[in-house]
Amino acid sequence: MSERWKIWAMLAPALLVxxxxxVGGLALGVGRSLNYMPIIGLTAPNLDAxxxxxxxxxxxxxxATNLYIAVVSTAxxxxxxxxxxxxxxxxxxxxxxxxxxxxxxxxxxxxVGAIGILFLFAQSGAIARLAYGVGLISRPMxxxxxxxxxxxxxxxLEYVWKEVPFIGVVVLAVLQSLGDDxxxxxxxxxxxxxxxxxxxxxxxxxxATLSVSVLVLAFTFGEFLVxxxxxxxxxxxxxxxxxxxxxxxxxxxxxxxxxxxILIALISAVMVVLYMALSRRxxxxx
Numbered sequence: 001m002s003e004r005w006k007i008w009a010m011l012a013p014a015l016l017v018x019x020x021x022x023v024g025g026l027a028l029g030v031g032r033s034l035n036y037m038p039i040i041g042l043t044a045p046n047l048d049a050x051x052x053x054x055x056x057x058x059x060x061x062x063x064a065t066n067l068y069i070a071v072v073s074t075a076x077x078x079x080x081x082x083x084x085x086x087x088x089x090x091x092x093x094x095x096x097x098x099x100x101x102x103x104x105x106x107x108x109x110x111x112v113g114a115i116g117i118l119f120l121f122a123q124s125g126a127i128a129r130l131a132y133g134v135g136l137i138s139r140p141m142x143x144x145x146x147x148x149x150x151x152x153x154x155x156x157l158e159y160v161w162k163e164v165p166f167i168g169v170v171v172l173a174v175l176q177s178l179g180d181d182x183x184x185x186x187x188x189x190x191x192x193x194x195x196x197x198x199x200x201x202x203x204x205x206x207x208a209t210l211s212v213s214v215l216v217l218a219f220t221f222g223e224f225l226v227x228x229x230x231x232x233x234x235x236x237x238x239x240x241x242x243x244x245x246x247x248x249x250x251x252x253x254x255x256x257x258x259x260x261x262i263l264i265a266l267i268s269a270v271m272v273v274l275y276m277a278l279s280r281r282x283x284x285x286x
Contacts (some may be wrong), residue, residue, distance in 0.1 A: 001254035081167035
């Protein structure tokens with residue numbers, strides 16, 4: 001047996017389990033989204049659940065909220081990650097400590113960050129009470145609404161806090177692997193610091209930056225927990241709406257819940273494809 005087949009043979013048990021769980025769950029979800037649920041008497045597959053979801057008054061506002069949160073949080077995280085990586089790539093005193101602190105929250109779950117945002121930035125949170133204590137506001141309710149707000153500021157803050165190090169670590173690794181030779185050549189040709197960044201550094205780091213940011217985009221679009229804790233009740237994001245339908249005591253809401261989940265997956269896939277196409281165009285233009 002060749003070495004390649006030995007590797008596949010060792011991986012086969014784990015791969016079979018993963019494929020069975022994924023394919024089985026996907027098939028079950030697709031079946032229920034097509035109104036096939038014999039346990040409640042639905043035995044004729046159809047598209048009624050998808051029609052019901054698309055006709056819901058909350059669907060379009062929830063979709064717009066989802067897109068807004070995903071695009072804004074990804075864009076802000078990418079910009080801040082690039083800026084942070086540029087600052088930390090140079091040698092300076094305390095660089096090791098700064099790098100550690102920058103990547104410290106990578107293993108911290110999103111739920112911890114969401115609870116931290118809730119405790120800090122809610123109108124009854126620590127910052128509001130501190131502002132009240134020093135006399136900046138006359139009562140905590142005068143503190144700006146940053147959690148469960150219509151602009152999803154609290155959700156975006158949590159995603160940015162969590163995803164900036166995720167993107168930044170990748171960008172920093174690329175910058176350190178490139179070294180300073182390319183910029184030195186540009187400097188000898190008279191390029192200003194901004195010109196060196198725009199014409200040399202940015203094109204070199206953009207492929208890796210876009211590749212990792214598309215993961216952030218897909219995650220933030222389909223994530224449930226953070227919008228559930230920090231978002232407003234209407235319009236809720238699509239994942240929150242799907243969970244509400246799925247946990248409804250009426251089992252007739254299960255097919256619409258699964259249809260909405262399938263739509264979320266399809267929209268995420270379309271976003272990733274469009275994002276990658278745009279990324280390739282940006283890279284080629286550079």
